[in-house]
Amino acid sequence: MYSYSSLEALFEPTSIAIIGATADQDDPGTIVASNLLASGYKGKIFPVNAEGEEVLGIKAFSSISEIPRFTDLAVICLSPAEVLGAVEMLCELPVRAAIVTSSGFGETGREGYILEQRLAKIAKKTGMIILGPNCLGLMNPTLSLNASLSADYTKQGNIAFFSQSGALCNTALDWANSEGVGFSKFISLGNKAVLSEATMLRYLSNDPDTKVVVGYCETLEDGQDFLRVAYDATCKKPLILLRAGGTSAGARAASAHSGALTGTTSAYNAAFRQAGVLQAVDIEDMFNLAHAFSCQPLPKGGSVAIVTNSGGPGIIAADMCEKGSLTVSRPSNATIDKMKGFLKPYAALYNPIDMIGDATSETYAKTLRAVIEDDAFDSVLVILTPAANIVAEVEKVAADILVAAMDSSKPIVTCFMGGHSVAGARNLLRDGGIPCYDFPEAAVRSLDAMTRCYRWQNKDWPIEVCFRRDISKAQSIVANSRRIGLMELVELDAQHLASAYELPVPETVLARTSNQAAKAAKRIGYPVVLKVASPQISRKEELGLVVTDLNTPQELRRAFLEITSRAARRCKDAYITGCLVQAMGPKDSHEVIISFRRDAQFGPLIRFSLGGIHADMLGDVSSRLAPLALNDAQEMIREIAAYPILRGARSGAAIDLGALEDILLMVSQMASDLPEIQEAEFSPIIVGPDGAVVANMRMTIG
Amino acid sequence: MYSYSSLEALFEPTSIAIIGATADQDDPGTIVASNLLASGYKGKIFPVNAEGEEVLGIKAFSSISEIPRFTDLAVICLSPAEVLGAVEMLCELPVRAAIVTSSGFGETGREGYILEQRLAKIAKKTGMIILGPNCLGLMNPTLSLNASLSADYTKQGNIAFFSQSGALCNTALDWANSEGVGFSKFISLGNKAVLSEATMLRYLSNDPDTKVVVGYCETLEDGQDFLRVAYDATCKKPLILLRAGGTSAGARAASAHSGALTGTTSAYNAAFRQAGVLQAVDIEDMFNLAHAFSCQPLPKGGSVAIVTNSGGPGIIAADMCEKGSLTVSRPSNATIDKMKGFLKPYAALYNPIDMIGDATSETYAKTLRAVIEDDAFDSVLVILTPAANIVAEVEKVAADILVAAMDSSKPIVTCFMGGHSVAGARNLLRDGGIPCYDFPEAAVRSLDAMTRCYRWQNKDWPIEVCFRRDISKAQSIVANSRRIGLMELVELDAQHLASAYELPVPETVLARTSNQAAKAAKRIGYPVVLKVASPQISRKEELGLVVTDLNTPQELRRAFLEITSRAARRCKDAYITGCLVQAMGPKDSHEVIISFRRDAQFGPLIRFSLGGIHADMLGDVSSRLAPLALNDAQEMIREIAAYPILRGARSGAAIDLGALEDILLMVSQMASDLPEIQEAEFSPIIVGPDGAVVANMRMTIG
Structure with a gap:
């Protein structure tokens, strides 16, 4: 530090x-x-x-x-x-x-x-x-400081840029100088032997000259530290990152480049999301976002007014809005009436507002003022194509936009399509602090990122939850298993550990004989589940060593013999302690899976999905890094595609979501408390309208 | 025509x-x-x-x-x-x-x-x-013909461009003139009252001056005609389309723009895919692809050599390759040995080939030649960043690439990053017919599209299948139902229609009393399924009017009473004919859904998914437009995410895929034969290791 x-x-x-x-x-x-x-x-x-x-x-x-x-x-x-x-x-x-x-x-x-x-x-x-x-090296234009090997210097601005790659540093300088953009700090990080992203961010987030932080990274060695610092930074100012090396080919190349191992992409994505980092989709996007954030205020919501003089680009922009997190809402009736006063009868008034090819600088100015004043909109996108009617007035339109922007607290971005006929207007706009893009897609991507940033900065505070748990009991269970050389906890130990975290486990009794099993089942109450008990056998279900829904002592005894003899046949070297008799889970239930695995960079990554094929085959999984806040747990459950099932879609009953949230939070606590547990899987968790039960679990110790 | x-x-x-x-x-x-x-x-x-x-x-x-x-x-x-x-x-x-x-x-x-x-x-x-x-209007530079309102003209080239939007026409001219690109034909389609995309494509696909066809469209009114013409065209030359209006906001805007209704996005996507159309992701991508296809040969496979003098951009390129359909393979040992002879010891040889900042024009030329000669690669991406060592030689690198390209039948695309220091080299490359992009992402997208185009043009011929069927019987069933004013076929009629197409339906008997039901079940053989029979009730399962797995006459009689009385209670106005007794589907089975719906533009869109939540909630559905060829049916089954389940993953048995393919093909035939059927759903289809049975079906007539 x-x-x-x-x-x-x-x-x-x-x-x-x-x-x-x-x-x-x-x-x-x-x-x-x-x-x-x-x-x-x-x-x-x-x-x-x-x-x-x-x-x-x-x-x-x-x-x-x-x-x-x-x-x-x-x-x-x-x-x-x-x-x-x-x-x-x-x-x-x-x-x-x-x-x-x-x-x-x-x-x-x-x-x-x-x-x-x-x-x-x-x-x-x-x-x-x-x-x-x-x-x-680095540059600090506030001090007229170019302490770097690059003879290309930069003018002063409010964007802090950093990059692990020197080539991207040069690209950024080229871009900035050709667009007339300046930097507050410009940092080539190189191999990051000492100064890493996290330490640097701590400085930049307090740097009064920096309004937005933009960077390129391949690996983040100090993942958990980065997560904390980035969270603090993004609450103050936007942090835009382009990350490379996310695919296996890219990771191989990144490893050859810097010698460092990259973490998993799902861990990076979870980290960036939890820290409020805005991920750029490519190099150009990174620069476009940097510029928009540097010169425009944040929108206070997602409703965009699209003002255009041609249909096609308006449609493309509307498509892009809807694909992102933006809406193309209808103007208020007052605005529509106002616009009817000066737009042609064939104009489309309902957003995109297509003033058609007849538009003049005057209609642009009036329409722009009308939508800025309309509370239905949080931001404005102005599109211009050089139609015959407007081509002599393009710079006038740009000047009017600059004037309108002065009175506006809403962000305005523009897209002037075309070559030489709009080049002057583009420069005018950019110099005046209004982003002007070549194509509508980039303009919408900028508004989308700015809207997400506003929502992030105005989110509810996370609700931190701390559960009562018996850490010393949990630690001694892990220590004992380690001492006798086990890599995985036996099921009853895992259950006891789960109990130490107050996880809801079904009543379970170890029965060495079928008589003991019948006695246990009588006490627990039928129906019951029977599973083999053996320290060497972990994937019991796949081996056919679990029988559920046993209703009578006869069925139970038969199942006992079947399971133990099958286990002896299939797992010849396994020591078979007997069978576990377990209470059945709730009725009207669904099976879900909660698990965690330690990521090399970011620590425990917690995953949630429905059971069966949903996790591995359909990939319908939500992930977050520990520690989870209550809202993290709530989001994890709600963001899987199959969530409506848990809400009781398809005539099932709605399940007890609170019980699942508790389990997620307890598992997060466990992952944070016990670094010796490398991986844990709670599967299936049987959850019904009145609670959940962790029917089976596996924990690997490192 | x-x-x-x-x-x-x-x-x-x-x-x-x-x-x-x-x-x-x-x-x-x-x-x-x-x-x-x-x-x-x-x-x-x-x-x-x-x-x-x-x-x-x-x-x-x-x-x-x-x-x-x-x-x-x-x-x-x-x-x-x-x-x-x-x-x-x-x-x-x-x-x-x-x-x-x-x-x-x-x-x-x-x-x-x-x-x-x-x-x-x-x-x-x-x-x-x-x-x-x-x-x-239009332009045909071969005849020095500018029959348009646009004073901006174009030089002659091999790209045919068309657009529904006039603004996009102007944008295309601007782009072409600033990049030095020319057109073979340039067409502003306008409202398409008479001449539509399909008719025009018929001409362009035979136009010897046109190597690649590029267009912007919002709606395709003559969908089925377009599909046929586009299929023929794409077998000869690439067809690149940007389609706008795909989201609901975009479709609303498109409808305001041209007054036309757009079809569903899934039908467009299916149409473009089946016709071999390359969809551009945005305007810039459309132009980038146009240029690459116009001047470079197609790669004969997906293996890309990435040659770079800096790590970061190489990693970004490798990521992009893997996200698409390309691979970043290892060079052959011979090439590695060759490169060791002239590259620095710190260079990365295993692709991306990172010659590091020490690279000179000589190492660029030698490395480029080595990878062109290496059979491990089908295409080459050359990345250059203006490192100190190369900055004086950038145009020499460009010239060497042009020379190397002359002897190469593999496509070469380049990405020279930076501003003024590489501007001259970029122009040199573009004028010489080598695409040169500002950023690596666009370069990889081009190679990816070119690879997909090669694979399309060299695909297996579709296997057309025509099944024996009794059309006149099918037609008379539809006509009878229409005559008595039904909008939906009653279940037994639907079954008879399915039988006319030799679809495997379970043996089914209408029983008016529980005695008749018991007699029928005895003949069919237990276990059986019992469902209510009523022309007014179609969603029987949701109303609890289906009981499966009935094993004895007692169970059957009880179910008969239950179902008929429940139906009378729940559907007060329905006329209840009795119950259908049906044979159970095969064991070890899965449920799948096959359905079709007529799209306004493209005709019957056939959908395939697993049963239950997979279709509507998880959206794990494959779609194709009718008529299907055998390979279409095979692809549809294999491209859903849950396909491994049908292959017997998770310890289930592998199902009879051939039986499913047959059903898909028969349903496609039915959709093509009987335009009166607006929608049909075959759900569930119960499929096991030894065949499939269509257990239930619904057909709506128009």
């Missing part, structure tokens, strides 16, 4: 040492020095090279030990073998933060990886914050 | 009359005349206006009756009220084809719609082909 002040030293340094800047203009250190000078940096610059040669007219030092103590930042541009020594010397001075641009670390294989680990260790020991290695 | 020669008159006219060209340069007719002259059209031009005024230096006629007989084409630019009279006079001459640019028809409401219908009627009676009304 790094202090905010050392992050300030990195991002807002008043003095910078450049280790490896020489008289040779092609040396990376000299390039950084030259970029710093070119950007107009006002702080002190201390070049360092062994010869003590002057660098671009600045006096240099011949050793790191000579530079002033408490210099804020050092940019290290040395060969990888020299980096560690340099960092150690810098720590001694001390210098508070460093950027290592040098490559030749984790990205090159085993030796480089060991070097990188050693670098991380020094940083941890001394508390020095380090950006990189294998990165381009 | 229009003859090819009248389509030739429209697209390749040797003489053109322009009705409504005047001395006023702002009149639409004069604009068309001016555009024709500007494009350098070599044929004859006959302006017509009432005053007989000279038009742009060309002698004009004062009446349509004066223009030469058998003039190929007339462009009509009159007020809507004058159009019909003009068309009638033109038909008399005759003139062989016409374009009506005038608006004021179906798009304006009821009166315009009636005018448009009258226009269509004249065309049908006289056999004149008419483009429009409410369109921009």
Whole structure:
């Protein structure tokens, strides 16, 4: 955990040492020095090279030990073998933060990886914050600071951009400079040996110059930390991420690229969703969203007015709205009456508002004002195609939009389709802070993301729930099983552990003989379930070692013999303790599955689905990372496609949803309390109108 | 059905009359005349206006009756009220084809719609082909022909473009002119009163100047005709369509736009899929695909080599490949050895081939040659980011790619990321016929579409199946039910109709008393099913009027009383004939549903799913338009997510897939034979390892 002040030293340094800047203009250190000078940096610059040669007219030092103590930042541009020594010397001075641009670390294989680990260790020991290695550096236009290898600089803006990939950094600079967009901070993260996304986000979320944070990532090593920091950040400002490496081919490539293992895509998706991260669908989308968030207010709801002078693009926009989370509502009657006053009789008034090819700049301005004033709409999309009637007035339309936007608290985005005839108007709009896209699809995607962001920032507070549980009992069950070398808890132990978490388990008795079984069934009450009991057999149902709905002692005895002899035949090496006699679950019931598995990056990922084929075959599963809040549990149950079944669709009875929510929360608690449990599956959970019972469970210990 | 020669008159006219060209340069007719002259059209031009005024230096006629007989084409630019009279006079001459640019028809409401219908009627009676009304006209650069209202012209190319929306036409021209792309034919369809997509496709699929057909559509009125023509066309050349109006908001907007009703999205998707149409995801994608298909050969498989000088974009490309139908395979050992000879030791050799930032134009050229020569790959994607090492050589890389492409029968697409530093290289590539995209996602989407197109063109021929059936018996059953005023066939009639199609129905006997029922059950053999028989009751199962698995005469009698009295209570107005006694379906069985419904545009849409919640709630349904070929039926069964269940996953028995295929084909035959049946549902169909039985069915007649 790094202090905010050392992050300030990195991002807002008043003095910078450049280790490896020489008289040779092609040396990376000299390039950084030259970029710093070119950007107009006002702080002190201390070049360092062994010869003590002057660098671009600045006096240099011949050793790191000579530079002033408490210099804020050092940019290290040395060969990888020299980096560690340099960092150690810098720590001694001390210098508070460093950027290592040098490559030749984790990205090159085993030796480089060991070097990188050693670098991380020094940083941890001394508390020095380090950006990189294998990165381009960073820019902070507020301070006229370009501490990077990139000669392309950026103007000041309110977008903070970061990227693990240097190529995406260059692409972002290109995009920003051609669109006239500026950055508040620009950060090339490189190999992230020390400074990771989470630490950086902690800084950016408090940075007053940053309105929106945008980044490209492949792996997030500190998943749980990231989740916490991102949640806090997104409550304050939008966080847009493009993640690559989600498919197996992509993950393979990402692993070759940075040497890191990626987590599962479902864990990433759950993490991004729970942290309120807006995922960009591709590079272009990432930039489009960045621009829209940077210059427009958030809409206060999902109703979009589409104002257009041609039908086709209006239809495309309406389609896109409906595919997302937006609605294309009808204008109020007052607005419709108003529009009838100045639109042609053939115009479509009911949204998309198609003013048809006859539209002039005047009808655009009047219609725009009418929909801005109409409470039926939360945001406005203006589409223009260069029809003969409007082509001479396109820039007038743009100017009118800029004027209307000044009085409007609703976001306005535009799509001016066409080439040279609308190019001037597009620039006018973009320079005036109104996003103008080439095609309607991108415009709608931006409004959609802005609406989701508004909803996220105005969501209900999560309701944290903490259940009473007997942790020490649970821990001793796990410890005992571990001691005798079991990788999986035997069923009765698993049941006792579940009971320690007050999970509803059916009354269960171990019977060594069919007589004992009949006695137990009499006490429990018929009908009962009978299962084999054996520490070696876990997938009992698949092996035909479970019989349900036994109604009489005769049936029970027969089943006892059948199961035990079948088990002996099919599982020759298994030690068979006897059979478990269990109470049946509730009537009018459904079977559901709740499970968790520890993701390498993000910790326990909890899954919910109906039983049977719904989980593995149909993939109708909802997932969240632990710990769950009450609303997480409620959403998980409601977002599966088969949810109506649980509500009693198809003439079944509505089940006790509260009982399921409780089980989800207790399982989340268990996953958080007991890191020794690698995986757990509660399946089936039998749930009816009056409660639920966990009829079977399996837990694997690590 | 229009003859090819009248389509030739429209697209390749040797003489053109322009009705409504005047001395006023702002009149639409004069604009068309001016555009024709500007494009350098070599044929004859006959302006017509009432005053007989000279038009742009060309002698004009004062009446349509004066223009030469058998003039190929007339462009009509009159007020809507004058159009019909003009068309009638033109038909008399005759003139062989016409374009009506005038608006004021179906798009304006009821009166315009009636005018448009009258226009269509004249065309049908006289056999004149008419483009429009409410369109921009067309261009045929092979003849230097711009017979349109658009002063923006296009250079000659091999892409035929058509659009229902004039705005999209303008957008396409803008795109083409800024990318240096040309068209073979450029067609603004307008309201499609006479000339529709299907007729036009018939011409374009035989047009030697057209390599790829690209279009934007909202509605396809002649769905079944379109399906046939598109199927023939896509076997010869790619057909790329962007369809708008797929969501309910979009459909509402489309209906306001053109006055036409759109069909269901599932019918459109089925139609496009069965006809081999490539659906573009958005406007930009449509243009990107158009360009790639126009200049590159099709890949002979789905294995892509990704050659890059930076990791991030390579990962993004690999992700996109895997999300689509492409694979990122490993290079052959020979290629790996070859590459080790000239790539840096830190390069990633296993695809994406990441030559890292050290790559030079030389390594690009060598790597490209190696992967082109490697049989492991069917296509190549070259990614370049302007790293310091390559920035001076970017155009050299582009030139080398052009040289390599000359010797390659594999498609090559490229993605040069960045702004000004790669702009020259991009133009070089595009001018040389290599698509160059700004971002890797678009490049992969193009390769994916090209691969799907290759697979489509090289698919197995469909196996057409025709079953023996008793059509006259089927027709008389439908006619009888109609005569007595039933909207839905009674169950026994439906069964007899199914039998006429040799559908496997269980033995069924109508019993008026419980004694008759017991006698029938004895003959059929226990266990049996009992259902109420009544012409007024169709959803028997939901009303609890079906009892299955009756094993004894006692059970049967009790069920008979229960069902008939319950029916009398619950359906007070229903006439209860008695009960149907039916043989039970096979054991170890699954329930599936097959149904069809007539789509307004495309005719019978056949659906397949598992029974229960799978169809309506989970939406795990496959759909195809009738008539089905054998491979359609096979695909329908195999493409649902729950298919593994039918294969015997989860310890069930594998069912008789052939029996299901037969039922699908027979239902398709029935839907095609009997247009009176509006909807039919065969549910449940009980299918086991040794065959299937249609246990229940409902048929609605129109």
